[in-house]
Amino acid sequence: MLDPDRLLPTSGPEKAIGRALYDAVADLPILSPHGHTDPRWFAENARFPDPAQLFVVPDHYVFRMLFSQGVALEDLGVPRMDGGPVETDGRRIWRRFAEKIHLLRGTPSAMWLAHSCETVFGIEDPLTAANADAIYDHIDACLARPEFRPRALFERFGIEVLATTESALDDLRWHRMIRESGWGGRVITAYRPDAVVDPDFAGFAENLEVLGGITGCDTSTWEGYLNAHRARRAFFKEFGATSSDHGHPTACTLDLPQKEAAALYERVRPGGASSADAEAFRAQMLTEMARMSLDDGLVLQIHPGSMRNHSSQVLQRFGRDKGFDIPTPTDYVTALRPLLEAVGLEPRLTVILFTLDETAYGRDLAPLAGVYPALRLGPPWWFFDSPEGIRRFRETTTETCGFYNTVGFNDDTRAFCSIPARHDVSRRSDCAYLATLVASGRLREDEAFEVAHDLTYRLAKEAYRL
Amino acid sequence: MLDPDRLLPTSGPEKAIGRALYDAVADLPILSPHGHTDPRWFAENARFPDPAQLFVVPDHYVFRMLFSQGVALEDLGVPRMDGGPVETDGRRIWRRFAEKIHLLRGTPSAMWLAHSCETVFGIEDPLTAANADAIYDHIDACLARPEFRPRALFERFGIEVLATTESALDDLRWHRMIRESGWGGRVITAYRPDAVVDPDFAGFAENLEVLGGITGCDTSTWEGYLNAHRARRAFFKEFGATSSDHGHPTACTLDLPQKEAAALYERVRPGGASSADAEAFRAQMLTEMARMSLDDGLVLQIHPGSMRNHSSQVLQRFGRDKGFDIPTPTDYVTALRPLLEAVGLEPRLTVILFTLDETAYGRDLAPLAGVYPALRLGPPWWFFDSPEGIRRFRETTTETCGFYNTVGFNDDTRAFCSIPARHDVSRRSDCAYLATLVASGRLREDEAFEVAHDLTYRLAKEAYRL
């Protein structure tokens, strides 16, 4: 099913160069410094329930596409907020998926599925309506075997380190359980404080009280609130965290005098903040987080520019993360300036920028990352974690900020089996780009081998301080 | 003159795949569900006047390029608003065109011209200043022959259905005449209500009265006004319409409470609306039209984002559609939200989105179309109906919304002979893209053949309910 030369150049001198570059990095360990897998999997090491729960129900790439063509989310087993009935029969969900599999043609989801089916489950035929049941049975039988349990797959995938992402209020119980289990797999957490940084987050005021309670800090004051963050960051570091992550609607930052910041905190603390205050507070907190990073060494990741929950009906019925998060034009040049004025010239700080607005790659992001010591560019994100997305990223950033202001690949996934598939797509796409540079006289072959290794392994290891 | 392999991949395994895919779709019937040809041609079936009237005078792609290099529009026979003298000698216009033909190098107009000359008129030499007279004579002699009359060309081009676009106030006399003639060609209309939906349209207030007169509805009230639209839509459906079309400056939509909408109508009805009211009214009407579409099944097309008549001097001297319509950055994510909140989850509704802002393809449009059941993406439009434009469209949308949230090709042309040329460019460009996917292991060959057929024929037929 899989073309062994997929995504590599198909002719010319770049064909052989691309193949050789890929062969040199194909089997390197996987570093996954940012993602959304569930640490409970590795803590409990229970079997995955069934093929639909593995490939369809939790994967918003898949169910959004089916929904766009008239398949009800209920029929795909997506849980309702009100607990109302949805399909629970994995086989029926799987059949619906198979019937509509053509909708994924040309998408990375199709490649990830094929890669998982073939390399994880040994399936050699493409999924169709006709073979849906047989493939379901085959995967389901595999899942019952010990070598398909989460930890076994983790090892088989060659994962050297895997970061999950937890709320600032999380007790990290699954991470603790992993550690106490004595298992050797390196699963680390990352600090995601949206619930206590974003005044628009549901339950913000209560969350601040919880934050005070679990840290013993007085979150009714600005200084106590900042200390509570410091305490949680230290706690997350105990469970391996090397980074924090921030998913704000915009990339706005502020660097208010501390007195004004304290007054702003006073206004947003009780909840019901104005939207201007909410935006200002998120903006101020990015700069505060950057200052904390200078102290404790956590890498700061900024994932801005998604308008969440575009359909209020879908939000109400099915909740967040249901495929209705839509990218928006995102400013970085003006937005990041307050943070950069404060700490941007610090080589000890690492701020990794992501975008859902590809127009920013060449115009804003590469020029910024190509001069500020604190800045690095994250890999193509979400809709752009794809062969064409990776190609555009390299073509529009490399000439301005080079390779060494980028940080290797993130899979950023909730879908465990897609991890090796996504890293493979990234390695192939980067090698294809490098081969093109070599064949057109823009890079020497010896340099390309070194860069291929750097993009696959070293840059992620260094940027994320793994 | 024409390279038989033009626009297909030139080497590697994709070369043969692309050729095979193209061969499979090259001769499929043409579906032209959106365009601006003149139904009078097919009603009267008179001969086209002369080569200049066929290729130069009505083609803004051509005369704008000559104008940009100092050729006066008068010298190209473009009529003046004041009826003042312009060139009327077709041969002299043709010679001026031939002298400047190098300006079109690298543009789709050059390809369309070559395709028409060779496939329609059997000309094998490129047009030059030297052979301008000979080619003029040859085309002119052809036009005198019955097999070059509009209906004969329609049949020879293999057009299965051709949609024109008429104002809501049009009496559709030419469509009636076509129907009554007994000719078998399927020429249908489409409902374009700008004259009675856009308060900035010249004569808006009078147009509303005319609308009332021809429908017998009381357009002095909001409800009567909406009923008048319903009546006209029903009338247009009698003449084959399957779609409405809306060419607003922006993609803004609103869904006001009906009482507020009625008050807004009251304000704009007399003419002289404020620009905020005009924008709000257009926005509200898109949502109203979508609701009517749910009732009567017309497909809603939105063509936003052109700043019309950028030069006021040219507008004053030569009128609208003279090449001075310039694209502007266009928001969809916020702009369409009111309409989508109202009816976006309805699989029975089809809203087809077009853009002149290519940055929206991957950032806004594909993510929206990849999740909302009511949304589909129209093909590359206007300046982007070109080999590079089509490539960029596929490369930036397919990975997010697949092929099946797109609707095949529109030629959108006023230039009759360019119809087969444009469809041929589209088919070749899509096959080139598909071949690239196959050769790089992203799509199986059997899938590619099915998708090629879908993009050429089935998707247009289904999306436009032809």
Place this chain on the structure above:
Amino acid sequence: MLDPDRLLPTSGPEKAIGRALYDAVADLPILSPHGHTDPRWFAENARFPDPAQLFVVPDHYVFRMLFSQGVALEDLGVPRMDGGPVETDGRRIWRRFAEKIHLLRGTPSAMWLAHSCETVFGIEDPLTAANADAIYDHIDACLARPEFRPRALFERFGIEVLATTESALDDLRWHRMIRESGWGGRVITAYRPDAVVDPDFAGFAENLEVLGGITGCDTSTWEGYLNAHRARRAFFKEFGATSSDHGHPTACTLDLPQKEAAALYERVRPGGASSADAEAFRAQMLTEMARMSLDDGLVLQIHPGSMRNHSSQVLQRFGRDKGFDIPTPTDYVTALRPLLEAVGLEPRLTVILFTLDETAYGRDLAPLAGVYPALRLGPPWWFFDSPEGIRRFRETTTETCGFYNTVGFNDDTRAFCSIPARHDVSRRSDCAYLATLVASGRLREDEAFEVAHDLTYRLAKEAYRL
């Protein structure tokens, strides 16, 4: 070190076509109608100080990249505003550069460096930390020889004409000295009036007085101020100027009634203008300059959209032009309208537009240049003067405005040895694009040879009236 086929197509029929096209233009004279080399070099014809002063210290492309990875600007010899100590040992700067040379991989700077080393200095090995001293010694020894003096290199590079850029207040002494020397090299100036047009420019009020003093015009009045510009433009024309150049933050233009313009001038003249008045004044002056161009024939260049000096600390410590100028989204369609309404239909006027916002190429700039007789598109600028940048420029503009609304290449450089390197990259990149058009049947081979010559030579000559 240099691949003789670099940047040309690597396979398929386009490979041979590209090579043939390039061979036909590779040795044409260099026209450099816009740049920032120092006329003093050609006036004094002194030796260049050392390799670091030639390749590192003045090249913001290079030192910004090293700075982005933690190398202090002081250690690269970049002068401090306060005259404080920085590295003065060229060899130590060169070693630091060589140690970090991998940071430039994939950037045009790497190509320019390799081209200069090989073609100017005969070096055949890539620069590394290991051979840094040897290469330093070799270049340094060359620089001591007469054939490496500025005038000798000018001739060896095959430069037919080279434009520098001087402030409106410059006395053009070096240009005078060049002329009086009797040397045959054609070095001309260009009129850059930012210091007396931009109310935000340091010392604006004083500059106006100086302008009055050197022209004998009464710059305390609007009319006298305009006359002073006319006088300076005439003076610059005596030293060969064929163009003016304007580097505003935006592309905004205005065409106020003269009385309002005079009142605006009255407000900004004393300095301390509001930012709205400053923007309005710059905007008005673009239109005034365009009107003067109609009188005196100078070509008007607009280079908008850079947010200068993003880091205030770097500005304070090292001054302007230190790599902290960041592109911003740039509007042209609305912004240029006042100027275009005033003079845009004049074929005698040439306004050349540049951009740092690539999204404007296809959406705004090509549609505007494809219809307004006064407009032409400048080549890819700054971060986009690169193989990928040139490819994207051609791919997104040609289909709409053709080749003949573009103006050939500008090197726009401060780095003398990069001139032939940059022109070579441009010629190869354009030939690669043309070869692709020919191989895919979009352009005939005879046309491609003519266009290649036009893009390399004729268009620059004509557009800049050289």
